[in-house]
Amino acid sequence: MRLKEIQRTAHPAWSPAPHHPICLALGTSAQQLDASFNTTAALEIFQVDFADPSLGMKLKGSLPTSNRLHSLVWVNFGAGEDGLGGRLIGGSDNGTVTVYSPEAIVTSGAEAIIGQSDKHTGPVRALDFNPFQSNLLASGANDSEIYIWDLNNFSNPMTPGTKSQPPEDISVVSWNRQVQHILASANPSGKAVVWDLRKNEPIIKISDHSNRMHCSGMLWHPEVATQLVLASEDDRMPVIQMWDLRFATSPLKVLENHTRGLLSIAWSQADPELLLSKVPAFLLCSIGPRHLSLPRVIYELPTTNQWCFDIQWCPRNPALLSAASFDGWISVYSVMGGSLEAQQQSRADQISSSFDTMDPFGTGQVLPPLQVPQPTPQTTLVAPLKKPPKWVRRPVGASFAFGGKLITFESPKAPVQSPQPVPVPRQVFVSQVTTETELLQRSRELQAALQSGSLSDYCQAKIHKAPTDSEQDIWRFLLVNFEDEARVKFLRLLGFSKEDLERKISTCLGKNLQPNGHGVDANDLAEKIQLLSTQVNKEKKISFPIPVSAGTLLYAPVVLDADGLISQALLVGNFEGAVDLCLNEGRYAEAILLAISGGQELLQKTQQTYLDEQRNSISMLISSVVTQNWGDIVQSCALENWKEALAALLTYAHPKEFAHLCETLGSRLEGERTEKRCLQACLCYICSGNIEKLVECWALQRDCSSPLVLEDLVEKMMVLRKSVERLRNSEVAVQSPILADKLTHYAGLLASQGSLATALSYLPDTSDQACIMMMRDRLFHAQGEGGAAGGQQPPPFPYNRVRVTGGDPAPAQALAAPVQAQPPTQTPVFRNECILFDTFASALRIDPYRAHGPQADLRQPGSTLPASRTRPSKSLHKTAVSALVIQKTEFLPAYLHKTHRAILKVLLFESDVLIFNIFIYFPQQTKRKLEDASKRLGYLYDKLREQTLSNNILGGLHEISRCVAGQNYQRGLEVHTAVVTSSNFSEIQAFMPILKVVMTIANKLGV
Structure with a gap:
């Protein structure tokens, strides 16, 4: 696509690749004149600005020159402040080689000419700079003159060796792109000489044996050091020859697609598969991949009909190229395709704008503006390269x-060792890829402990490795869950030991405590157990010996003081009144003793009265012990006394209430939202066995996105889960969303490190959480056949299978109910065809004779006559497509038995089902003769399913299917021919030929 153009008869030169913005230097071409016969010369620099939608280019600077140029190069040598560094070297028609400063040309400041030499005796037609040392420049002129210039010392050039004989003009010089001391030169007679500058002599000469090769261009291969190409400008032999110096007896490859002689060629340094040449009306990119035996044209870029004498690739943007034509235009093209909406301004419009309203005849009258018809804007569409170039392909x-x-x-x-295509x-x-080695090691240790059941040893090891005291406390509490007398050991961990308490009490009372080592005398305990009875003997009275001093007499005063009233109440059996009198007098011990004799109700009332009146530091604890109301302690105790509250629960709480009370205490601690309280809450949750609360509380103060932090959490989670399962003797189901989320995240981390089997083992198969089910399904199938088939049953499919329909939902009555096939009662009179109910074909099939609507006249398979049919209508393709279950695959064609699973993955669109329905049965009718056609039709079905066919081809296929449905094969063949001639054959070559065979056979058989 043409992007920029400017009217100049000049040689172009792109700015070097490091320079930005991209600029184009133009030096007036020698031996050419424009329409105005202007003989002046200039060196101009234009900025190629693609942000400007116009075709013109902005002039940055201009320098008048005394000589016109035969060649021009822009060397990346020297640095400029404004980015226009480097040097411009021009070879003129009088043998002068001049070095210019682009920066000086743009700024119009200092002297633009840096160096100049007239060593050559004739026009300097060839210039090229060394790609490894930018200060080295090669030039070629008449009489086999070749000079090597050093821009640091421009006055003393060197020669590559003695002149070749007989003397000839040098048309091209080119440095090797891989070996910096190798230079090649060529002359118009078709001979090329390769020079070794270290030896200062030619090392090889190559020429065409036909002597018809008039060399106009020569280029080294960008990557292969021993290969070069020669272009011929002779119309009788318009070829490009590729030579390999190791086999220089004949050309390695010859490109013969040109119709006229070649004046210029350019080899892309960004993609060695692109060699640019120019013929009238087209720029051709040829050569193609190196593994091809013969070069070929891979891209044609439409240009003007004029000849181009100079074409070049842009060094910075490899998609751009410039072309200088003999009609006086310099154009910039792109090989990446696109569209350009530009008005083609006519010559008359240019004349009108030039003359304006002047009076060319001297009449003294102002002429009206010329009325030039404006052409209709045309959109130029240019296709991109057929194969992505190397610079857009990922290396x-x-x-x-x-x-x-x-x-x-x-x-x-x-490989470059062999010139043959390989x-x-x-x-x-x-x-x-494994990045979390510590995570994998700890996961393996945890997995081994869970499988072997040695969780006590695992907890002991974690206690020794714990970095903090709080971490040690958590693992000590987890360890207790796997030991006997867990509550007693929890009390010890909280700092409450019965042995230590007995010693403290004895010290306080002044007694000498002699423990037996276990805290309980075994003989005394055995005697007490023998006296225990599970039933109460009402006849047996428990008597307490009342010490009575000698001579003490029973005295019951009858006076009206407190003692007298108490005595009288006792004598008449009024225990309640006696207790009230004792409480009123503050005699609480006597009131409790009397309440015991008064019954359970009176005792509880007396205890409550006493507890209400006593307000001290331990009254609440005594009240809870007596009343067994531990909920008040948990709800109202100070959080600083959480250990005492938890100890009381461990000592007195009923097993049915213990877990709930511990969770309540833990929730109060967790509500403080501090790290210290959260760790204390975790201990409460461990005692209660609440895994969900433990996970929530642990994650509250930690970032579980870190793999090792998540590993810490999962270790505690899995150990506590195993302890709860040991206590309940049943598996603990993971139904909590937070547990499922953490386990899924953990399994994903293990899977990302390659431990798929280990990750799967951490996900319970009894959970109904969607994330766990999806992860289990993914892990199971990710193990492949070796891992998934190792005796494991596949997990349940985590998704609900739904019926896939088209975009326009069909009416409910239009979907036929499944019908079971029944044996026919009499011989069917309709044609023999495949009847598929609830099968794959019925899921995708649309009857071409059935209109879209209710299916009230649906016939059973055993029916004698088919239902009445109507001709196809425009609404035919609106029928919904339903995915049904395959039940009777014995009726399917042979090839569908192998491919129906793959085809069922993605259903065809409604508009394409008719094509599928028509062509699926042709092989069935001529099964023996069309076995190969049946298999090749799968390419068509793949194209329809993937939606890769163009609208033109798809419309033709629909028309062919309608012709086949009506048995109008002649019309179908005509449409087939039209589709083939108007489409890209590479897109349809897999299935269109076989469709013609199918219709031809069907037409002959009359089926």
């Missing part, structure tokens, strides 16, 4: 896959 690529897999690829270079193998590497 390497990498992508991560599930399971910690890293898939990489690279574009290997073709296919380049392309490989994709799959590697396992």
